[in-house]
């Protein structure tokens with residue numbers, strides 16, 4: 001079985017147990033809070049903080065074309081999309097099981113501007129320069145081919161477009177690093193090699209402009225813009 005399929009199977013189970021996954025990623029259920037504390041040394045306030053930093057890359061009143069990859073269960077982004085009726089949003093994920101829940105969330109919230117696609121971030125089925133913004137929450141620590149993911153996202157972004165999101169970086173919290181190495185990686189939830197905050201900063205600065213990277217424990221939130229220094233923003 002290749003790494004893509006291993007990851008899909010790992011997330012198949014998590015997608016099926018969406019309540020557990022959603023509680024953990026939002027640090028809101030009892031079990032979710034315990035995982036946040038144990039693995040990430042985060043309480044609800046810290047967890048909300050890194051997510052706010054990641055989502056703050058989306059401008060107020062954004063009304064352009066946007067790609068979210070990977071959408072997962074949509075627990076983090078569907079509430080935000082409810083406040084963005086003018087945006088044209090495509091959500092993509094490799095795992096249909098994770099995305100099933102996101103689709104239900106979108107239907108429940110009556111989101112008419114959100115579409116879903118199963119696919120691989122390493123081979124995005126879009127033309128060059130298709131999107132004004134790409135959001136990637138908790139994806140890059142999972143993607144099997146990170147170079148392909150970085151280059152595909154860059155390719156589909158318009159000049160002046162925003163790339164923002166968050167993911168795990170090593171070197172910020174020792175316990176997180178050990179648990180990622182001993183549990184998350186063998187289980188297929190995460191795939192090495194992992195960035196450090198410094199390597200991420202360097203990488204984004206080499207590809208984009210105005211790259212900002214902030215960490216909350218082992219999570220890095222980032223935003224940057226594609227294009228020339230004199231472009232707007």
Ligand SMILES: C[S@@+](CC[C@H](N)C(=O)[O-])C[C@H]1O[C@@H](n2cnc3c(N)ncnc32)[C@H](O)[C@@H]1O
Nearest residue numbers: 011070071072093094095098120121137138142
């Ligand atoms: C930790 S979840 C994050 C989901 C969501 N953004 C969140 O924060 O809750 C990682 C997701 O990455 C997806 N994924 C892994 N490899 C992928 C790939 N090559 N292309 C697209 N999605 C992928 C998995 O299916 C899973 O849903």
